[in-house]
Amino acid sequence: MVEDVVRTLGFLCLASRLRRIGERLQADTQQVIDEAGVGIQAGQYPFLAAIDRAGPLTIGELAQAVGITQPGATRTIGQLLELGFVDIQPAPDDQRRRLVSLTDKGQELVDHSKATIWPRVAAAVADLCGDLDGPILEQLAAIEDGLAALPLIRRSTVTGPPALSTAQ
Amino acid sequence: MVEDVVRTLGFLCLASRLRRIGERLQADTQQVIDEAGVGIQAGQYPFLAAIDRAGPLTIGELAQAVGITQPGATRTIGQLLELGFVDIQPAPDDQRRRLVSLTDKGQELVDHSKATIWPRVAAAVADLCGDLDGPILEQLAAIEDGLAALPLIRRSTVTGPPALSTAQ
DNA sequence: CCGCTATATATAACATGTTATATAACATTC
């Protein structure tokens, strides 16, 4: 078995490590989403959630809300448009800005997700790292070990009422 | 100003958030590397560090050591080969395995990096989040705020002897 | 009103991760 250098090097490789854990966690989250039979990618959800929370937003506002660059937002919104979850129309006062809103189908998806998938994911992630404390490198190690020991989807089984509301 | 939904949604969006912070941090790290005039990508360093620590490794071992998939390792090693930092030769006992070792140029780069760039990066990242403690979501918020307040490169100025050794 | 600058979005090119699969070398079994 080979040493995990990224873990060993600590702060020096924190960037790689955060990305690596994020990718692993996102893949695990995708499993939970797929299990629910919703045809959507984990990375598309924050866009829908942003519009659900704030009402119609422009491409630029969405990029800001989700924390990626504008071209990335343009692409993801294009996908959601293709899937029929959002609708786009120019802002009445400024033809450059394009307002993205949820379609009925999109709103239904959000409402359904709020009631089922999102609480499940949030609870599973909270189960994974909710009680952690201490220096960040130790917490990251615990998260990696925790995921290896019991993947997210095995933590997401709903055994009672959802443990967490949608957000905060 | 638009609400940061990924931050607001907490555990539900932890995966996106880790990736996002990792990407930001890696871009910042790249600035420090570029400032030092070394023609290398931040993501390539862990491969060199792994070989430096463990001696020649196969592609598969490198993938494991760095925590990515084998095709990703194949690609990065191809780049490092192109750049002249590593050398590849088939394992004597098993023609399928390809042993990757540091060239003289690669070893020089590692030695130089160990003495200058790596301590600087590690110190800057430690400055950013070394004293943090508490729940992970709060630490991530502090890291994001910290990066926005003072980017990594402005934390990497060497004002005295390096605060941290390469690794531990 | 015209021309210049600024802003919003789209597009192109690239970086770097993934999964799925092809290929070649090794190992095993009858």
Place this chain on the structure above:
DNA sequence: GAATGTTATATAACATGTTATATATAGCGG
């Protein structure tokens, strides 16, 4: 020792982020 399965690496196709740049609309100064 030939057939079959396994393992190591390469390659293809795709996902999703980035930076750089093009284009269209808005806003402004003369």
